[in-house]
Amino acid sequence: MISLQRIFALSLAGLILWNCESKTPPMEYMPDMADSPAREAQEADSNFPNNTSLRLPPVGAVPQGHYPYEYAGFTDVEKLPNKGLTNPYKSDLVNLKRGEDRYQTYCSPCHGVRGQGNGTVVGPAPRLNAPREDGPMATLVSTKVKGFSDGQIYHVITEGNALMKSYASQVPTEDRWKIILYVRKLQEYDNRTAGK
Numbered sequence: 001m002i003s004l005q006r007i008f009a010l011s012l013a014g015l016i017l018w019n020c021e022s023k024t025p026p027m028e029y030m031p032d033m034a035d036s037p038a039r040e041a042q043e044a045d046s047n048f049p050n051n052t053s054l055r056l057p058p059v060g061a062v063p064q065g066h067y068p069y070e071y072a073g074f075t076d077v078e079k080l081p082n083k084g085l086t087n088p089y090k091s092d093l094v095n096l097k098r099g100e101d102r103y104q105t106y107c108s109p110c111h112g113v114r115g116q117g118n119g120t121v122v123g124p125a126p127r128l129n130a131p132r133e134d135g136p137m138a139t140l141v142s143t144k145v146k147g148f149s150d151g152q153i154y155h156v157i158t159e160g161n162a163l164m165k166s167y168a169s170q171v172p173t174e175d176r177w178k179i180i181l182y183v184r185k186l187q188e189y190d191n192r193t194a195g196k
């Protein structure tokens with residue numbers, strides 16, 4: 001015969017197991033803030049003076065993967081201070097390959113596959129063709145751009161310059177520096193082959 005204790009122990013175990021399976025506990029002991037009322041995006045919220053649930057990021061907040069740019073809005077690239085604008089990347093094969101890939105995607109349509117200012121869109125756009133002392137307007141192998149610091153080229157990509165618009169939203173910071181490594185190679189190539 002099954003003893004009373006046994007029945008009791010079995011039903012207690014059953015009760016515990018049954019309780020374990022329950023997904024929604026019927027009673028919450030100290031729920032703290034587990035059930036705080038959440039707001040949907042765009043929903044009105046009378047707790048805030050502008051009556052909206054959307055919050056502005058705090059002043060000076062920087063989105064992930066972005067870096068604040070010290071010289072934003074500086075228009076005269078020739079007078080750009082070089083402070084804080086040195087290329088953090090080595091001119092090794094991996095970085096140059098990335099630089100080449102990004103250059104050929106984002107720069108070559110205007111600046112040409114070798115930086116000579118003869119990209120595919122230059123032909124139909126006479127303003128891009130306008131000649132200057134040492135080559136077409138969009139050349140990157142001119143004495144002028146060869147004399148630019150890495151920081152000055154970085155500045156042009158980030159902020160744009162005269163006719164050229166900013167490429168900051170298409171080209172992330174790291175790739176800008178790698179493009180510059182590649183532009184230096186194009187300039188070296190031009191030096192070696194000049195007049196040939």
Ligand code: HEC
Nearest residue numbers: 106107110128137138145153156157161162163164167179
């Ligand atoms: C849509 C065409 C176009 C694209 C794409 C473009 N540029 Fe330019 N870029 C120009 C033009 C045009 C100028 C000359 C602007 C001026 O002086 O009015 C210029 C100027 C420059 C200069 C300064 C040259 C100087 O003589 O002052 C640099 C450096 C430069 N570009 C780099 C780049 C790099 C690097 C990329 C790719 C991330 C790029 N550009 C993409 C059209 C373009």
